[in-house]
Amino acid sequence: MKTILNEQQISLTIKRLAHQVLENHIDFTDTVIIGLQPRGIYVSDKIAAELRSNLKGKVLNYGILDITFYRDDVRREIKVPNKTDINFSIENKNVILIDDVLYTGRTIRAALDALLDFGRPLKVELCVLIDRRFSRQLPIQPDYTGKVIDALISQKVIVHWKEKDAATEVVITE
Amino acid sequence: MTLSTPHLLGIKDLLPADIRLILDTAQQFKDVLQRPVKKVPSLRDVTIVNLFFENSTRTRISFELAEKRLSADVLNFTTSSSSVAKGETMLDTVNNILSMKVDMVVMRHSATGAPHFLAKHVPAAIVNAGDGINEHPTQALLDALSIQEATGGLEGKKIAIIGDIMHSRVALSNIYLLTKMGAEITVAGPPTLIPKYIKEAFQVNVTYNVKEALEWCDVANVLRIQLERQNQPLFSSLREYNLAFGISRKLLDEIQKNIVIMHPGPINRGVELDSDVADGNESIILQQVENGVAVRMAVLYLLSNRES
Numbered sequence: 001m002k003t004i005l006n007e008q009q010i011s012l013t014i015k016r017l018a019h020q021v022l023e024n025h026i027d028f029t030d031t032v033i034i035g036l037q038p039r040g041i042y043v044s045d046k047i048a049a050e051l052r053s054n055l056k057g058k059v060l061n062y063g064i065l066d067i068t069f070y071r072d073d074v075r076r077e078i079k080v081p082n083k084t085d086i087n088f089s090i091e092n093k094n095v096i097l098i099d100d101v102l103y104t105g106r107t108i109r110a111a112l113d114a115l116l117d118f119g120r121p122l123k124v125e126l127c128v129l130i131d132r133r134f135s136r137q138l139p140i141q142p143d144y145t146g147k148v149i150d151a152l153i154s155q156k157v158i159v160h161w162k163e164k165d166a167a168t169e170v171v172i173t174e
Numbered sequence: 175m176t177l178s179t180p181h182l183l184g185i186k187d188l189l190p191a192d193i194r195l196i197l198d199t200a201q202q203f204k205d206v207l208q209r210p211v212k213k214v215p216s217l218r219d220v221t222i223v224n225l226f227f228e229n230s231t232r233t234r235i236s237f238e239l240a241e242k243r244l245s246a247d248v249l250n251f252t253t254s255s256s257s258v259a260k261g262e263t264m265l266d267t268v269n270n271i272l273s274m275k276v277d278m279v280v281m282r283h284s285a286t287g288a289p290h291f292l293a294k295h296v297p298a299a300i301v302n303a304g305d306g307i308n309e310h311p312t313q314a315l316l317d318a319l320s321i322q323e324a325t326g327g328l329e330g331k332k333i334a335i336i337g338d339i340m341h342s343r344v345a346l347s348n349i350y351l352l353t354k355m356g357a358e359i360t361v362a363g364p365p366t367l368i369p370k371y372i373k374e375a376f377q378v379n380v381t382y383n384v385k386e387a388l389e390w391c392d393v394a395n396v397l398r399i400q401l402e403r404q405n406q407p408l409f410s411s412l413r414e415y416n417l418a419f420g421i422s423r424k425l426l427d428e429i430q431k432n433i434v435i436m437h438p439g440p441i442n443r444g445v446e447l448d449s450d451v452a453d454g455n456e457s458i459i460l461q462q463v464e465n466g467v468a469v470r471m472a473v474l475y476l477l478s479n480r481e482s
């Protein structure tokens with residue numbers, strides 16, 4: 001097991017991601033952010049908090065989306081669903097999807113499907129903490145990337161959060 | 175995490191963890207049903223046949239809707255318009271349907287154990303939608319979800335099951351489920367409609383006094399008098415039943431306590447339940463129906479991964 005990012009680095013990276021998002025969407029009147037269940041919400045919670053502190057009281061629409069029912073491997077393994085909470089319209093909005101690790105791209109494919117059931121967004125962007133490039137199985141690329149990692153298919157890249165696990169860190173395991 | 179069983183034949187075979195999983199999953203499906211697009215693609219490649227060897231409106235429609243909301247392909251089968259009328263056996267009927275590549279079977283039958291028999295002999299996931307006087311597991315699950323929503327939980331809650339306990343598969347499934355989840359149960363009704371050793375067999379309280387049961391409970395699940403299953407007179411008349419065991423507004427006013435009224439439907443208005451109670455504020459009968467779709471979606475979703 002090797003640590004790629006420690007808590008301080010993660011926190012700085014997330015601040016940077018939030019500022020890059022902010023740069024492109026200044027006042028957030030037509031932009032919403034949506035974190036992906038189950039582990040992307042730890043990233044999106046922190047990005048939402050950073051955005052709110054910069055938006056000075058303006059409303060930030062922030063939702064969470066569970067893609068369990070939209071997976072393409074439902075029949076191979078039944079996954080337990082998590083909560084979806086999107087209490088605003090995404091019709092004609094810029095949607096920024098947030099996840100922790102972008103790997104094969106299949107989760108994002110499912111998320112795009114799920115999103116369309118809530119309305120027709122004007123534009124969808126993708127923000128990830130970790131991009132495992134060269135392992136994509138679908139033509140999906142992030143718009144905002146925390147850190148790019150080259151890892152073998154046999155290796156696992158996991159983001160731990162101290163809210164849930166022992167410490168906040170990004171590790172790579174064999 | 176998956177269910178411990180490849181079929182849903184009865185609550186009897188489920189572990190408390192299975193029940194929890196189904197209820198939690200149903201909660202997520204309930205959210206799906208509030209969305210603008212009330213449909214998910216989870217069972218896109220699954221074909222389900224609804225085999226109803228016995229009449230049903232609510233359950234069949236609820237299953238069919240659940241299947242469609244999950245994007246499954248649905249076949250409907252009722253005995254009156256089928257080869258069963260020509261004398262085909264149940265096993266032949268089902269095997270013929272399955273040879274057309276059907277993955278799951280939802281079955282209702284008037285014979286106890288019919289789905290259990292089928293589960294042993296055919297390679298498909300079986301969901302029991304009511305078998306004779308044995309079990310009606312999805313009804314108990316939707317009742318549990320409704321109780322949970324109305325009272326905040328199941329553990330330690332006092333549930334009265336009132337009416338025709340003897341012929342009710344809803345009662346049996348409810349008793350199994352609520353006992354497993356730590357609720358307390360009292361069954362109430364006329365002595366002729368309550369099995370003699372139910373107290374010893376299921377650790378439930380028994381009373382022949384409906385008012386007493388209502389005073390004790392948080393939730394009253396009132397059952398239908400199943401005249402079609404009673405082949406001998408078990409009470410003198412429907413009017414007398416209503417006077418002694420029916421739930422009226424006057425009776426509810428007398429107990430001076432807020433309780434929740436449930437009924438699995440179809441209601442015999444003016445027999446087990448008076449109209450002003452069935453349509454009153456205490457009644458969550460229509461919420462039960464609403465929860466039925468979500469619960470059935472959860473069951474079908476969780477059983478759908480069986481390799482066939």
